[in-house]
Each structure stands twice: as structure tokens, then as C-alpha cells.
Amino acid sequence: MLRLYKPIKDDDIFKLHKTLETLVCDVWCKADDKSFEEKLSDDLKSIIAYNCKVGVSFKSEIERIYNIFKGIDEPQKTKIIEAFKQAEQIKQLCDKSTKPLFLSDLHETVANDIKPLFKWCYEDLLEKQKVAGDKxxxxxxxxxxxxxxxxxxxxxxxxxxxxxxxxxxxxxDHYLPKSEFPFASVSFKNLVPLCYKCNSDRKKAKNPIENDRIAYYPFIDNPDSHSMEINSTFDLDLDENKDLILNNLEIILGGDKLKSDTWNWLFDIEDQYSRKIRRNAQSFLRDLKERYRNKLKLDSQAKFNDFLIEELVLYENDIYYDWRFLKIAIIKHLLTLKNYIAVYEK
Ligand SMILES: [Zn+2]
Known part of the structure; x- marks a missing residue:
């Protein structure tokens, strides 16, 4: 992640997850001969009349699953409770300090019955504002x-x-996909606003922690402590119009090696950055040349090298504005290309 969110500490939108926690831990996992209705919290009672499928109320689905839980043994229930708690421990799952419980580790009713029900909670209850909280x-x-x-x-x-x-x-984006972590379907520790390209085109349902991967967690209390250095290398040539073109471009992502590797795998970051640079490099280089020429009009002794360093300082004031973090990566590599600098100073 290029940047991380400072999280919001308190919001009504967190309530639905808490309500579902009582459903899983205090109703289903405590299923016995008594009626399930006695175990429902007031928050649950206020939403059970909604239909979760055509002609099927949330209440009747809760009851059907309650009856299934009567046949689930204690160790399985303990695992389900632990899996639910993990929906609030996304950070620990991302950095591997907590061992994740995957869907295949849990009783089949989680995949078959709870998963579609919690998907409905996210897509219907929350989306249509039938519960507290507004996306x-x-x-x-x-x-x-x-x-x-x-x-x-x-x-x-x-x-x-x-x-x-x-x-x-x-x-x-469900950072840990709801298909694999249904208990995190409405957990706002797991829900992170991302652009459509990152979310729908690139990441899709990829799981950041599959195959023992570790990943950046998108929220951090002190976001200034997270900085991501992006570097690039390339060769410069002239095209038929004597315009500079950039060849053999490589993007080098900084940060934590393993987490950056996952970031790249999830969102094709190197590919996104390469395309951005290749599409825009020529205009950017032309702009630089133009501004350097203007500078020479005021100071005929101005060195191109010094001009580039001034540009760097300017961009570093606000590196996230208008893809400046990539422009910085281009300029830093330009500074190492002595031939290029010599061409410009002629
Ligand atoms: Zn994006």
C-alpha cells in the first residue's frame, strides 16, 4: 500500500458486526433445547423480520441454522467463535502473528449457510440502511x-x-475476501475504500494471506510512520522525431520486502506504475526540457543537474499530488544518467 488509513475509532457502522457477533457466539454456538428466541439480543430482534431470500425471513434462517448448531460438537463451536474473533484481528492475520482459520477449517454450515446469510447482511441490510451506519x-x-x-x-x-x-x-474492498472469511463480511476492520481499478480490475477476490503470505494492513494509528519509496531504472533513447523515449523500464518497490511483494501481487502495482510512466514519460521529459530552457534564459550558466535537484525538492513537498511519487522516481534515475544530462546542457 502506498499509503495507509488512520482508522475511525467509533462509528455506527461498526454496530452490525457486533450484532452478528452475538448471533454467532451467544445464539448459535449456545444452541440447546431452549428456544433460540430467548437468546436474541434487542439489536437482533429489531432486524429479524426482514426477508433474506424471497419468502424467507432472517428470523427463520436464524432458527434453521440454530437447529443445525444443536448437532455441532463443542470443539467445532470453539473454532467457529475463534474464527469470528479473527474478523476483528485483520492486522494480526496480515502480519502472521495470528494463525488464520480458513473456511475449510470450519464446520460446513459456515460455508453453506452462514456465508450467504452474511453476504446478504452486507449487501442488503447495510447497503439499504436497514441498520445503523451509513457507508x-x-x-x-x-x-x-x-x-x-x-x-x-x-x-x-x-x-x-x-x-x-x-x-x-x-x-x-473486503481486504480479506468475504468468500474465504465470511465472518469479516461486515467488519470495518476489513473493509477499505479503494479505487475501482485496484478493487475490481486488479485484486478481485485474491486473498492477501493465502499460501502463508504476509501483507500490509490498510489501517495504522500513525500513518506518517508508513512511507513507501518507489524507484525506477530505464534507458533513454531518441525516437524518429528526436524526442526522448524511455526503454527497459523497471519499477522497484521499497518498504517491507514480503509485504510489498504481496501488494504487487494483489494489485499489479509494478504493472500499473510501468504503464503510467510509459504513457506519460515523453510529455513529462518534454516539460522538464522546456522548463530548463526557460531557466537558461534567466541564467545561462544554470546546470541541468541542479535544475533536476530543484525539481525534486519541489515534488517532495507533496509527493502524492498528480503522481509525483513516480515523477520523483524518474528524476532520481535521470540524475544517474550522465550522458542524458550532458545532452541537455549543450
Ligand atoms: Zn487504486
Whole structure:
């Protein structure tokens, strides 16, 4: 992740997950001969009348699953409770300090019955605001707090603003996919706004912690402590119009090696950055040349090398604006290409 979110500590949107926790841990996992209705919390009672399928109420699904739980043994139930608790421990799962419980580790009713039901909770109960919490309001709160203008994952795509009159938001990515971690379907420790390219086109349902991977966790209390250095290497040539072209481009991602590797695998980051640079390098290099020429008009002794260093300082003031973090990577490599600098100083 290029940048990480400082999390929101308290919001109504966190309530549904807590309500489902009582359903899993205090109703289903305590299934016995008594009626399930006695075990329902007030929050649950307020939403059980909604239909979760055509002609099927949430209440009747809760009861059907309650009856299945009567036949599940204690060790299996303990595992299910532990898996539910893990939906709040996404950070620990990402850095491997907690061993994840995957869907295949749990009783089959989790995959067959609970997973589709919790998907409905996310897509219907929360989306249509039948419960406390509003995805748009929470999105704006998060963006306002973090002052993000671009997707924090790729840094390339404009983000919807937190303006009061903006009715549009970015999509929430289930960072650990809800297909594999159904208990994290409505956990806002796991739901992170990302741009459509990162979320839908690149990541899809990839699981950041599959095959023992470790991954960046998108939230951090002190976001300034996370900085990602991006470097590039390339050769420069002249095309038929004597315009500079950039060849053999390579992107080098900094940060934690293993986590950056997962970031790249999830979102094709090197590919996204290579394409961005290749598409824009020529105009960018032409711009640099133009500005250096203007500088020479004022100071005929100005060195191209010094000009590039001034540009670097300027860009480093606000590295996330207008893909500057990649422009910095280009300039840093240009500074090592002495031949190129010599061409410009002629
Ligand atoms: Zn993105």
C-alpha cells in the first residue's frame, strides 16, 4: 500500500458486526433445547423480520441454522467463535502473528449457510440502511480524516471527495475476501475504500494471506510512520522525431520486502506504475526540457543537474499530488544518467 488509513475509532457502522457477533457466539454456538428466541439480543430482534431470500425471513434462517448448531460438537463451536474473533484481528492475520482459520477449517454450515446469510447482511441490510451506519457518511469521515485525494493503494486514481454535496463514494474492498472469511463480511476492520481499478480490475477476490503470505494492513494509528519509496531504472533513447523515449523500464518497490511483494501481487502495482510512466514519460521529459530552457534564459550558466535537484525538492513537498511519487522516481534515475544530462546542457 502506498499509503495507509488512520482508522475511525467509533462509528455506527461498526454496530452490525457486533450484532452478528452475538448471533454467532451467544445464539448459535449456545444452541440447546431452549428456544433460540430467548437468546436474541434487542439489536437482533429489531432486524429479524426482514426477508433474506424471497419468502424467507432472517428470523427463520436464524432458527434453521440454530437447529443445525444443536448437532455441532463443542470443539467445532470453539473454532467457529475463534474464527469470528479473527474478523476483528485483520492486522494480526496480515502480519502472521495470528494463525488464520480458513473456511475449510470450519464446520460446513459456515460455508453453506452462514456465508450467504452474511453476504446478504452486507449487501442488503447495510447497503439499504436497514441498520445503523451509513457507508457514504463513513467513507467521507475516513477521507476527511486522512485527506486522501487519490487511491491510497495505487496513488494514481482520483478519489471521490468528502464534499457535503457529493453523493458518490469509492467502493469498499473486503481486504480479506468475504468468500474465504465470511465472518469479516461486515467488519470495518476489513473493509477499505479503494479505487475501482485496484478493487475490481486488479485484486478481485485474491486473498492477501493465502499460501502463508504476509501483507500490509490498510489501517495504522500513525500513518506518517508508513512511507513507501518507489524507484525506477530505464534507458533513454531518441525516437524518429528526436524526442526522448524511455526503454527497459523497471519499477522497484521499497518498504517491507514480503509485504510489498504481496501488494504487487494483489494489485499489479509494478504493472500499473510501468504503464503510467510509459504513457506519460515523453510529455513529462518534454516539460522538464522546456522548463530548463526557460531557466537558461534567466541564467545561462544554470546546470541541468541542479535544475533536476530543484525539481525534486519541489515534488517532495507533496509527493502524492498528480503522481509525483513516480515523477520523483524518474528524476532520481535521470540524475544517474550522465550522458542524458550532458545532452541537455549543450
Ligand atoms: Zn487504486
Amino acid at each position: 457514504l457518511k463513513y467513507y467521507k469521515k475516513l477521507i476527511k480524516q486522512n485527506k486522501f485525494k487519490y487511491c491510497p493503494c495505487c496513488g494514481l486514481i482520483d478519489f471521490e471527495s468528502d464534499d457535503d454535496d457529493n453523493e458518490v463514494r469509492e467502493a469498499y
